[in-house]
Amino acid sequence: MTIWTDLLGAEVRFHNAGGWRTRAIQAGNEGPAIILMHGVSGHADGFCKNVIPLANAGFRVYAIDAIGHGLSDKPEDVVYECPLYVEHLKRFMDANNIDKAFFVGQSLGGWTAMSFAHQYPDRVLGIVSLTGAGLRLSDPESEAIVQKVVQGVADVTKKATDAPTRESVRKRLEWLMADNNDVTDELVEVRYRYFTSEQGLRIMPKIARETIGEGNNRWMLTEDILKSLQTKILFLWTDQNPSMPAHIAEKASKIVPHGEYTVVEPAGHWAHFEQPEKVNKILIEWFKNV
Known part of the structure; x- marks a missing residue:
């Protein structure tokens, strides 16, 4: 299977999200909207195994390239911290009349x-x-883990974005997966092409510095913010996540007013790609029962 055989039946569209050209891989014409959002240095193609199953379950599905990523616009005159990604998401929803x-x-x-x-x-x-x-x-153990996680993500990302080669990109993708065999040559090539485009070479190092930089720490999800969230939240974790360990997510699920927690295994950071059947089943059942 390839990314595009997985995505047969989906469309690729470019939307004007308040002045930012934004790529979306989308499917489904009826039902509630689901927006799929990738991680730092990622891209919408990573959700290739999820778009069609979710659409077939009765949802309108949009996997989007975040600003600065994939094939979306890559402005230089912005700061790639959390408020920018929130604003981009809002503009995308407004542009598509998603209330x-x-x-x-x-x-x-x-x-x-x-x-x-x-x-x-x-x-x-x-x-x-x-x-x-x-x-x-707020507890000391969690704070120490956060510092370690941020540094680890920064190190592995900057190695891939500062002077990208196919090998450095593969290493970054292998960091995501519990089983390195899940990293396909196609996935490596797609990400390598994004990183080494003219705009990618200019912007990805800036994203790595700013999104994983100290300045972005001020926008982190503190316990006060978590306690204020009134929406239902499922913390869907894995047994081998290389960043935030599962027990921290479980703690967070008990802090938010309407939190749930479950673990998919075996999987690393990309359970939606590593264990798509398990993840799709969980997502569909959860969304239909919220």
Whole structure:
């Protein structure tokens, strides 16, 4: 199977999201909207195994390239921190007349989704934080883990974005997966092409510095923010996530007013790609029962 055989029946569209050209891989014409959001340095193609199954279950599905990523616009005169990704998401929804949506946010996408819910609670039907980033709990153990995780993500990302080669891109993708065999040559080539485009070479190092930089820490999801979120949130984690460990997500699920927690295994950071049948089943059942 390839990315495009997985996506047979989907469309690729470019939307004017408030002045930012935004790529979406989308499918489904009826039902509630689901917006799929990738992590830092990622792209919508990573949801190739999820778009069609979710659409076939009765949803309108949009896997989007975040601003600066994939084939979306890559402006230089912005700061690639959480508020920018929230604003981009809002503009995308406005451009497509999406009043409310479900969100599946993987890594940075989870951080963006919950920050969006904090700012625009009336536009959120529910959130699945899929090995989501940005959690900052107050206990000393959690704080130490956050510092270690941020540094680890920064190191592995910058090695791939500062001077990208196919090998460095493969290493970045292998970091995501519990089983390196899940990293296909096609996936490596797609990401390598994004990183080494003229705009990619200019912007990806900036994204790595700013999105994983100290400045973005001020926008992290503190316990006060988590307690304020009134939407239902599923923390969908894995047994081998290389970033935030599962027990931190479980703690967070008990802090938000309407939190749930479940683990998919075996999987690393990209359960939606590593274990698509399991993840799709969980997503469909959860969205239909929220």
